[in-house]
Amino acid sequence: MRVLLTSQAGSGHWHPLIGIARALEAAGHEVAFASTPRACSAIEANGFTCFPVGRDESDEVLRERRRYLLSLAHADQPAYMVPMIFAGTTVEHSLSDMLAHGRAWRPAVVIRENLEFAGLLMAEALGLPHAVVEVAAWRPHLHPLAGEALDRHRARIGLPSDPDHSSLFRHLLLIPRPPSLLDLSTLPATAHTIQPLIFDRSGDEVLPAWVDELPDLPLVYATLGTVFNQAPGVLEAIIEGLRDEPISLIVTTGRDQDPATFGPQPPNVHIERYIPQSLLFPRCDVVVTHGGSGTVMAALRDGLPMIVIPIAADQPENARLCAEVGVGRVIEPASRTPEAIREATRDVLEEPQYRARAEHFRDEIATLPGLDHTVRLIENLAISGPISPGI
The missing domain is CATH 3.40.50.2000 (Glycogen Phosphorylase B;)
Incomplete structure (x- = not known):
């Protein structure tokens, strides 16, 4: 056929x-x-x-x-x-x-x-x-x-x-x-x-070697996907808000954006063009995302709570849904400040109900x-x- x-x-x-x-x-x-x-x-x-x-x-x-x-x-x-x-x-x-x-x-x-x-x-x-x-x-x-x-x-x-x-x-x-x-x-x-239909490895991509050497700290991953990854000021606000927190922060910029654009970072911040989420998510504690359907479903498949910062397309709908079902916090466009992102991330890391709700959907997805x-x-x-x- x-x-x-x-x-x-x-x-x-x-x-x-x-x-x-x-x-x-x-x-x-x-x-x-x-x-x-x-x-x-x-x-x-x-x-x-x-x-x-x-x-x-x-x-x-x-x-x-x-x-x-x-x-x-x-x-x-x-x-x-x-x-x-x-x-x-x-x-x-x-x-x-x-x-x-x-x-x-x-x-x-x-x-x-x-x-x-x-x-x-x-x-x-x-x-x-x-x-x-x-x-x-x-x-x-x-x-x-x-x-x-x-x-x-x-x-x-x-x-x-x-x-x-x-x-x-x-x-x-x-x-x-x-x-x-x-x-x-x-x-x-x-x-x-x-x-969910997850595909994120179109070649021989592997986890960077430094991932295995990360300290025993909460691991927060931030991505804005492949279309709106250059939305003005959003990645910058995420990095500024989280770089001094007691976490390991991994940011992917997209293949079309040079990580060097974001300047020198402290040792706990790692900026790469691309890392397959299917390899990274099993090690993560929280995902900071624009709310694209691929990332949201991949995070729920792995039981991960989210900070959702919607930009366009279906992202506001996905953000609203994440908030309604209790799997994360939403940062609306008018509130995309480093301080708001920091406060929301602390909340999601410290309050166990977000992870518990995400794991509930992980279990449903598995069926x-x-x-x-x-x-x-x-x-x-x-x-x-x-x-x-x-x-």
Whole structure:
């Protein structure tokens, strides 16, 4: 069986699909990806065929887009990113390529991440079953924003209108987070919850040798992910707030940012471009994060409490959820001071209920279906069509 996985260009979009792709290959299926040329180079480096679709945005365009996005109130950001970018220009640039690859390669099933839409339209146009992996927070209020934009593309390729937006998860919706973190009343009948899809080692990355030599102090890890890692002043505030605390502090800046930018640090502070979280988290006590879904789910999988400093995208929703369920503290944009970060970190380290709540979700995550079950759902989709509910 041939399976095509489609993704936006960012690593946070295609990383969650890698585990599914490898599990499908292990089950004997033929797998390929479709994404932008630059993303295809990274995906191919992980051993997969990748069909290039659309075009790469220049670094200057991406920087300007981030600047504009951060200038908007969070409530206004989706109205820009979803209909204008993800379901707008990205689809305009990639749809013809996606249709051509679909017709030529003829997959039995298409699997897309939830912010990639050309693959959805290709599957609908060719009559192929399709699944969607929710790589971000479940945000049903975004579906009309996407659906209205997609109707214009549907008309262009001869598809009927989709007024209730049901095509977004028509056949199978995979949500890699525990049911207790979801409003189940908002989920479609095709939804299935599965274990978080964590992929963070695209090469031979290992823990730095100095990690084994750290003193017996609480270990705090700070990251802002791969997209908003250069948000002005945030990493600087984290470092200033925590550098003099009786902890070991590890900060990763992202592969595109030089740690030397942050100047000399005391011996308890270590700044690196990148360390795989799957290697580091088992040694951590607290995670300071922007609240991206990948980092939040990885931390909960390891039972780690968090300080969440949301910046954009689904991060405010994830931050609010972390606070509501008691797994951490939230630093809102107006309060991103070193003092606030220091106080919140002390609180989470000293109060055991944060760790206990995070470990509760760790235990729940361990009971969720894994990749073998996910492969069976996809196989059944190819054979039988829409999958019955599985929450």
